[in-house]
Amino acid sequence: MRLQILILILSSSLTAPALAQVNSLPSQPHLLVKGQAERVVQPDRFTVNLSLQRVDLSPEQARTLAQVDAEKVLRAFKANGALPDTIEASTLSIQPQYTYDQNRQIFKGTQVTRALSATFADLAKVRAFLAATQTSENLMITGVSAEFSGEAALRAQLKHEAAEQSRDSSRGLAKAYGARIVGLYTISDVAPAFAYGVQAGTWPGESGRSFPPPPPAPMVDIAEPRPADMYRVAESLEAGNLKIVENVYAVFLIAE
Numbered sequence: 201m202r203l204q205i206l207i208l209i210l211s212s213s214l215t216a217p218a219l220a221q222v223n224s225l226p227s228q229p230h231l232l233v234k235g236q237a238e239r240v241v242q243p244d245r246f247t248v249n250l251s252l253q254r255v256d257l258s259p260e261q262a263r264t265l266a267q268v269d270a271e272k273v274l275r276a277f278k279a280n281g282a283l284p285d286t287i288e289a290s291t292l293s294i295q296p297q298y299t300y301d302q303n304r305q306i307f308k309g310t311q312v313t314r315a316l317s318a319t320f321a322d323l324a325k326v327r328a329f330l331a332a333t334q335t336s337e338n339l340m341i342t343g344v345s346a347e348f349s350g351e352a353a354l355r356a357q358l359k360h361e362a363a364e365q366s367r368d369s370s371r372g373l374a375k376a377y378g379a380r381i382v383g384l385y386t387i388s389d390v391a392p393a394f395a396y397g398v399q400a401g402t403w404p405g406e407s408g409r410s411f412p413p414p415p416p417a418p419m420v421d422i423a424e425p426r427p428a429d430m431y432r433v434a435e436s437l438e439a440g441n442l443k444i445v446e447n448v449y450a451v452f453l454i455a456e
Contacts, residue, residue, distance in 0.1 A: 225451065226385050226451065226453060228453060229379075229453070229454050229455065230385060230451050230452060230453050230454060231370055231373070231374060231379075231381070231451070231452040231453075231454050232449070232450075232451050233366045233369065233370045233373075233449070233450050233451075233452065234366065234391075234447060234448070234449050235362035235363060235364075235365045235366030235367075235369070235447065235448045235450070236362055236445065236446070236447050236448075237358040237359070237361040237362040237365065237445070237446055238358065238443055238444060238445040238446070239354060239358060239443070239444050240441045240442070240443050240444075241348045241350075241354070241441065241442050241444060242348075242441060242442075243346035243347055243348050243440075243441075243442050244321065244322070244347075244348060244349050245319050245320070245321065245346070245347040245348070245349050246319065246320045246321075246322070246323060246326045246344060246345070246346055246347075247286070247317060247318070247319045247320075247344070247345050247347065248317060248318055248319075248320070248326060248329065248330075248341065248343075248344050249315070249316075249317045249341070249342045249343045249344070249345075250273060250315070250316045250317065250333075250339065250340065250341050250342060251313065251314075251315050251316075251339075251340050251342050252266060252269045252270060252273070252313065252314050252315075252316070252338060252339045252340075253266070253311055253312065253313040253314075253338055254266040254269070254311070254312050254338055255297045255308060255309045255310065255311045255312075256309050256310060257309045257310070258309075258310070259294065259310040259312075262294075262309065262310045262311065262312040263292060263294070263312050265312075265338075266292065266312040266313070266314055269314075269338060269339055270289055270314055270316060273316050273333070273339070274287065274289060274316070276329055276332050276333060277316075277318040277329065279332070280320075280325050280328040280329040280332060281320060281321070281325040281328070282318035282319065282320055282325070282329070283318070283319050283320065283321060286317075286318050286319035287317075287318045288316065288317050288318070289314060289315075289316045290314055290315040290316070291314075292312055292313070292314055293312070293313045293314065294310060294311070294312050295310075295311055296309075296310060296311070297309050297310065297311035319347075326344065346440070346442065347442075348442050348444070351444060354444055355444060355446055358444065358445070358446035359389060359446045359448060361446075362446050362447060362448040363387070363448045363450070366448050366450050367450070370450065370452050374452070374454055378456060379454040379455065379456055380454065380455060380456075381452045381453070381454055382453045382454060382455045383452070383453040384450065384451075384452055384453075385451040385452065385453050386450070386451045387448065387449070387450040387451075388448075388449050388450075389446065389447060389448055389449070390449070391447065391449060
């Protein structure tokens, strides 16, 4: 866990225009504190997304072929251990398909598309599913993403830790400046944008550097297919770590 603390003491002698920009800041002396807590965790849920499409001059034939493809994928999901309550298949989307030849629009047929997805509890099952999946211009894997199943509970814990650390640090810092905390004015997990230049994503760290927002969940790395696998998805998968971050922003009223 890393705690980033930014302390700003604002005098009550702000001018009227400045006060108009401060929004929720109090007019009396106060202490603004940011607390940050984070964890690095191993992902334990892996979601595979696929897209299928069929084009045919006969709408019924296109629909039938798309349905056959979807049933194969759904069977492969179940056969390779996808979590049952995560298997999803969108409704059919039907629209005309055209090609263009020398700026002339040519009707190609009726295009039927459908999106499918499922989540697996470990990479071994994802590899088994990918090994059993035949991809083509009609069936494509659009992504494999990683998640942490305990993220909601962990975020609640991190938020509590960040609040505790910011509260303890504010007491110590107020004492170091010969002041005392007389009350809590506001507390939020949303970064403020205040008149004196502190905005979301620009809070400096201990060394004066600015820390960017936490990165999104990493995509699972799928190796490049070998020549013999040009129409199959390669089985090599590696999952990175996930960094989960929670911030707390508190404004404490102070007095000498």
